[in-house]
Amino acid sequence: xxxxxxxxxxxxxxxxxxxxxxxxxxxxxxxxxxxxxxxxxxxxxxxxxxxxxxxxxxxxxxxxxxxxxxxxxxxxxxxxxxxxxxxxxxxxxxxxxxxxxxxxxxxxxxxxxxxxxxxxxxxxxxxxxxxxxxxxxxxxxxxxxxxxxxxxxxxxxxxxxxxxxxxxxxxxxxxxxxxxxxxxxxxxxxxxxxxxxxxxxxxxxxxxxxxxxxx
Amino acid sequence: xxxxxxxxxxxxxxxxxxxxxxxxxxxxxxxxxxxxxxxxxxxxxxxxxxxxxxxxxxxxxxxxxxxxxxxxxxxxxxxxxxxxxxxxxxxxxxxxxxxxxxxxxxxxxxxxxxxxxxxxxxxxxxxxxxxxxxxxxxxxxxxxxxxxxxxxxxxxxxxxxxxxxxxxxxxxxxxxxxxxxxxxxxxxxxxxxxxxxxxxxxxxxxxxxxxxxxx
DNA sequence: CTACTAACATACCCGCCGGTATGTACTATG
DNA sequence: CATAGTACATACCGGCGGGTATGTTAGTAG
Numbered sequence: 001x002x003x004x005x006x007x008x009x010x011x012x013x014x015x016x017x018x019x020x021x022x023x024x025x026x027x028x029x030x031x032x033x034x035x036x037x038x039x040x041x042x043x044x045x046x047x048x049x050x051x052x053x054x055x056x057x058x059x060x061x062x063x064x065x066x067x068x069x070x071x072x073x074x075x076x077x078x079x080x081x082x083x084x085x086x087x088x089x090x091x092x093x094x095x096x097x098x099x100x101x102x103x104x105x106x107x108x109x110x111x112x113x114x115x116x117x118x119x120x121x122x123x124x125x126x127x128x129x130x131x132x133x134x135x136x137x138x139x140x141x142x143x144x145x146x147x148x149x150x151x152x153x154x155x156x157x158x159x160x161x162x163x164x165x166x167x168x169x170x171x172x173x174x175x176x177x178x179x180x181x182x183x184x185x186x187x188x189x190x191x192x193x194x195x196x197x198x199x200x201x202x203x204x205x206x207x208x209x210x211x212x213x214x215x
Numbered sequence: 216x217x218x219x220x221x222x223x224x225x226x227x228x229x230x231x232x233x234x235x236x237x238x239x240x241x242x243x244x245x246x247x248x249x250x251x252x253x254x255x256x257x258x259x260x261x262x263x264x265x266x267x268x269x270x271x272x273x274x275x276x277x278x279x280x281x282x283x284x285x286x287x288x289x290x291x292x293x294x295x296x297x298x299x300x301x302x303x304x305x306x307x308x309x310x311x312x313x314x315x316x317x318x319x320x321x322x323x324x325x326x327x328x329x330x331x332x333x334x335x336x337x338x339x340x341x342x343x344x345x346x347x348x349x350x351x352x353x354x355x356x357x358x359x360x361x362x363x364x365x366x367x368x369x370x371x372x373x374x375x376x377x378x379x380x381x382x383x384x385x386x387x388x389x390x391x392x393x394x395x396x397x398x399x400x401x402x403x404x405x406x407x408x409x410x411x412x413x414x415x416x417x418x419x420x421x422x423x424x425x426x427x428x429x430x
Numbered sequence: 431c432t433a434c435t436a437a438c439a440t441a442c443c444c445g446c447c448g449g450t451a452t453g454t455a456c457t458a459t460g
Numbered sequence: 461c462a463t464a465g466t467a468c469a470t471a472c473c474g475g476c477g478g479g480t481a482t483g484t485t486a487g488t489a490g
Contacts, residue, residue, distance in 0.1 A: 043345060058452095067447095126337050126341040128401075129334055129401055135402055166414065176406075177395050180396070181391040183395065184387075184394055188357065191387065196384070199384040200388065203388045207422070260478080261477075271439055273438075274437065277438070282478070
């Protein structure tokens with residue numbers, strides 16, 4: 001162990017960040033999300049995550065209390081990214097029906113194309129079955145998404161005369177379908193083809209009462 | 216360790232089964248399925264499974280080569296049960312449209328009510344993402360289910376004039392939706408209510424071109 | 431009766447990983 | 461400049477669980 005002898009004279013590596021940039025918790029959560037969604041939660045150790053974030057496990061435990069704690073943080077990270085993505089997508093669309101349509105299109109795109117999203121979602125879902133706290137967190141997120149869609153749909157119904165019977169049931173059905181599409185897309189690549197994607201979007205819209213006419 | 220002294224005279228426990236009943240592999244697979252679908256694959260050890268089947272781990276490895284091997288067997292067990300269930304449900308229904316309708320109703324019932332089925336499916340799905348062999352096995356099963364539905368739908372279309380545009384896309388969409396319903400039902404109990412269930416069945420049928428009229 | 435083998439049980443190994451105890455450098459504050 | 465607290469790193473522990481090496485018994489064949 002020669003490092004004891006190094007009298008700590010050579011290059012103390014002048015830290016760029018003032019050491020306490022308070023960014024480390026976020027960085028760890030982001031690393032966790034990245035690794036979880038690539039290899040699965042069970043296949044990623046805390047050492048992996050710490051290394052990916054540029055620190056060690058000992059330091060990890062200064063910011064988080066347990067692996068479960070970190071998983072929750074990774075979920076929060078995911079929720080933030082998700083909401084940001086949707087919001088930026090709808091930022092300058094005013095027509096209510098168009099807002100709803102665009103949301104569906106974006107969501108389908110994510111389901112079919114974004115592997116990281118798919119894997120992470122699946123992993124968390126599975127874990128949440130046996131982890132009540134994660135389940136609550138996930139359900140809270142899920143409910144917020146449901147409310148969001150419900151708001152979009154009701155606004156669209158108020159603006160135009162959609163062929164929707166029960167908006168709540170319609171939203172539940174469409175959300176379920178999208179979740180299922182996300183799942184099956186992992187193993188059935190033919191769902192990701194261009195025409196399949198168009199067909200899916202059309203079906204989802206139809207179930208919300210939107211009949212595609214334009215184009 | 217007194218058992219060394221027991222001169223093996225008292226009750227050799229006359230085996231009921233002729234020892235080689237060849238039933239042990241199936242028994243182990245069934246035990247695995249039971250425990251996996253109750254606590255999750257990652258939370259069940261081989262000791263647990265062996266104990267549940269009435270043997271020990273050493274004996275387990277005489278029948279299987281690894282845990283992965285057993286997981287595959289548990290899947291096969293699941294596939295068998297699934298097919299038996301559907302077949303027995305359709306055994307004495309001849310009307311093609313009714314056969315399709317009954318299949319949907321049964322599937323929704325399973326999705327919403329059968330917790331073991333839901334958990335096991337979710338677990339295997341998640342694992343299959345990172346395990347190519349499991350993925351292939353699952354996809355094979357999934358394709359067989361798809362073909363089955365496609366057959367039902369085409370038969371129904373030939374018998375009556377359904378409002379179906381593209382049968383393949385319709386089946387894909389409906390299967391995805393059911394998968395998603397199964398997933399969400401784990402965390403959103405309101406999906407399991409009677410009226411929700413009816414609404415889901417109606418939506419699924421509508422997406423296949425069946426308009427509910429009777430009742 | 432003997433030998434062989436299928437079908438178990440016992441006992442053990444070992445690597446991985448979550449978690450902890452402890453040391454150390456950098457920074458802020460008075 | 462001394463002190464204290466922050467934000468790390470090192471080193472270690474312990475158990476859990478997959479997998480193995482080695483019995484031991486009950487059938488079966490000759």
